[in-house]
Amino acid sequence: MIELKTRLRRTIHGHLVMETTVPLEGDFVLMIYTSKIKLARYLETHAVVGQQGDGYTTTQIFHDYNKTLAKEPVRATEKAIRTQHEQVLATIDTILADVTRHYAGEPALLA
Secondary structure, rough: OOOOOEEEEOOOOOOEEEEEEEEOOOOEEEEEEEEEOOOOOOEEEEEEEEEEOOOOOEEOOOOEEEEEEEEEEEEOOOHHHHHHHHHHOOOOOHEEEEHHOOOOOOOOOOO
């Protein structure tokens, strides 16, 4: 069974964001975020893989998995954020398969 950790929080700018983390091999983690894009009028859910350190996560630009999974021109209410995030999480197996394909040939990220 896949271990999902989900929380709803506010950004430094006061926008709601729902985020889910999924542990991968080693100290790598898949992070899925749903939030309003600053200065835009739509919700976006995107996924990124990063390496966790002591209280921080790093990603390598143009190398690590980073993909927009959903984008809707709706108002960023808590209900809309939850709905879009849950719809994306319903496809977690497909997302993990895509991550595995992205890192094909990479040593020890996904065994």
